[in-house]
Amino acid sequence: MVIGEMKLEGIDILTLEGRFDAHTVPAASKWLEEVTAKLPPQIVVNMEDVNFVDSAGLATLVKGMKRSRELDGNLVIFGLQQPVKIIFELTRLDKAIDIFDNEDDAVASFSQAYVDVN
Amino acid sequence: MSEVTTAELAAELVNSQDQQLALYELSQAMRQKRSIEDAVKELVHLVTRTMKAQAAGVIVAVPDRPQIVSQFQENAIISEDGLRIWLHQIQASPYYILQNQVPGYESLLVLPLQLNEDIVGVLAVANKVDGLMASPDRKLGQAIVNQAGIYFENLLFAEQRVAEARVQTELKLARDVQMQLLPQRPTDVPGLDIAGFSEPALHVGGDTYDFLVDDHQQFHVCVGDVSGKGMPAALLMAMVRTTLRNAWQFGEQASPATAIEQTNASLYDDFTETSMFATLFVATYDAEERILRYANAGHSPVIYRPHGGTAQLLVADGVPIGVLTESQVEDRSLRFGEGDLLIISTDGLNEARNQDGELFGQESLLNLTDNLAGRPAATIAHELLTAVDIYADGQPQADDQTLVVIRGLAK
Numbered sequence: 411m412v413i414g415e416m417k418l419e420g421i422d423i424l425t426l427e428g429r430f431d432a433h434t435v436p437a438a439s440k441w442l443e444e445v446t447a448k449l450p451p452q453i454v455v456n457m458e459d460v461n462f463v464d465s466a467g468l469a470t471l472v473k474g475m476k477r478s479r480e481l482d483g484n485l486v487i488f489g490l491q492q493p494v495k496i497i498f499e500l501t502r503l504d505k506a507i508d509i510f511d512n513e514d515d516a517v518a519s520f521s522q523a524y525v526d527v528n
Numbered sequence: 529m530s531e532v533t534t535a536e537l538a539a540e541l542v543n544s545q546d547q548q549l550a551l552y553e554l555s556q557a558m559r560q561k562r563s564i565e566d567a568v569k570e571l572v573h574l575v576t577r578t579m580k581a582q583a584a585g586v587i588v589a590v591p592d593r594p595q596i597v598s599q600f601q602e603n604a605i606i607s608e609d610g611l612r613i614w615l616h617q618i619q620a621s622p623y624y625i626l627q628n629q630v631p632g633y634e635s636l637l638v639l640p641l642q643l644n645e646d647i648v649g650v651l652a653v654a655n656k657v658d659g660l661m662a663s664p665d666r667k668l669g670q671a672i673v674n675q676a677g678i679y680f681e682n683l684l685f686a687e688q689r690v691a692e693a694r695v696q697t698e699l700k701l702a703r704d705v706q707m708q709l710l711p712q713r714p715t716d717v718p719g720l721d722i723a724g725f726s727e728p729a730l731h732v733g734g735d736t737y738d739f740l741v742d743d744h745q746q747f748h749v750c751v752g753d754v755s756g757k758g759m760p761a762a763l764l765m766a767m768v769r770t771t772l773r774n775a776w777q778f779g780e781q782a783s784p785a786t787a788i789e790q791t792n793a794s795l796y797d798d799f800t801e802t803s804m805f806a807t808l809f810v811a812t813y814d815a816e817e818r819i820l821r822y823a824n825a826g827h828s829p830v831i832y833r834p835h836g837g838t839a840q841l842l843v844a845d846g847v848p849i850g851v852l853t854e855s856q857v858e859d860r861s862l863r864f865g866e867g868d869l870l871i872i873s874t875d876g877l878n879e880a881r882n883q884d885g886e887l888f889g890q891e892s893l894l895n896l897t898d899n900l901a902g903r904p905a906a907t908i909a910h911e912l913l914t915a916v917d918i919y920a921d922g923q924p925q926a927d928d929q930t931l932v933v934i935r936g937l938a939k
Contacts, residue, residue, distance in 0.1 A: 432756075465755035465875075472851050473803040499843070500828040501807060505856060506847045 421517055422448075425456040430467035442474040442485075450483035454516045458489030463497055475507050484508065488516040543664040547671050550578040554672055558679040564588065565596055567683055571651070571676045572600040578672070579665060581653045587611035588641060588649035590684065596649075605632050606652050614638045614650045625661045635661040639669050642677050643684070651676075699731035699759075706732045706762055709769060715739040717747040719815055720864075721937050723905035725913060726930040733928035734761025734806070735874050736769055740776050747813040748776045748787075751827065751872040751932050754806040755848075761928075764804055767795055768849070772810065784810040784823035785846075785859040792825070792849040799850025807848045809872050813864065818936070820864040823857040825849050829878055829890050831897050835867030835936070839897035841890060868936040869901055871908070876929035880916045888919050905933040 488510040561567040583601030641649035734754030775787035811822035826848035846857025
């Protein structure tokens, strides 16, 4: 798994690759911890190249999402492959985490929130 | 043969005898030692005696273990700080003898102590009572400390084995407790045939199932799966079980959705602290109306097969507990008369993999359910688990596996 980082308009983007499971969680978890220290955390996770997520991976995303929202930010994800999308639907985490089709929509969700607030 | 050579030979013979005697004494002394602390103490005594020194000291600094320091001396000429400094210095220089260079020492010999080829300690010997330290003393000291290193390695290895055995014992006890928390006897509910099974991937796991008949003779069932595996998941799952039982027993006949919301509200902070969540399926059987009321917080797979129909997945509507402050679950109802079948599993079954890494899949579970419908609940459970086992073909069980089968009987 490769984790790319890119900063775009105050938004941190995490790019995951391959299997997102107990073996690959620690690196992503550490990155999320650092990013959620900034206020407000605005995190986009690119899942386009992820073909499997286990419960440890899901727990990591949930943790990032909860922490971000606590600090008036958010964590959103985009680019779910079909098998991964099914996992989110079966666990109904699709009701808890905002999921987008592509990066533009995911990034735009933050400016939308900004517009709404103001 | 010249006289000088003879004298040299004689000296060497004496040195060699000293060395053999010292090593023999060392082996005798070490044999009875059970801890490395005792062995270090014994080494210091033995070196002082056999090397005719005024003082000796040893420091051993093994990773993940408190430093061991031992000195034997009449007056404090070898200090703990001194040993620490020499341990630091010896990494650069393999050994040294100092003659009249350090105040308090006429002569001082410092030698490295190696364990598994790493220098982890030093032996310091000060002030020979019959002269200055010389090369034969260095050889004797090094022979002793090398041999002692081997004994220490063995003692540390044995210590590690004991520690591991203790952890294994504790895990086994934890497993016994977790197994005891599962329903121990067949649950007798008129109109229902019930079977349950749970096997963690490790000693303990984050899966559970529970049956309870409350004071109103209502039957409750749950199946849950805490994210992650092993002890952390097991601890959280025990809390889920208790909280849910409270809701069932003292919740004024709380509906499944209410019981889940109460559990979520009670444990939300704990789940947040531990960065975990749990999927949870809860159902209550209404024997009068032959209806099963259920609520599902992100749990899958749940399979319902109405009598004469085909097996279908009951997809969850609520999010797992510990994710949001409200699970957003709703109560739903199933007709549950004779021949109706409900199978609540955890993903350890459908996500079991074969040798090629392919998943067993929910489709296989659905097909098997159709084939097995009509058999007793225990048989269905056994056949499903056997099918998964055969499919995995010796691949180690990667996730906890839990299965509850409920079948409607004639009234």
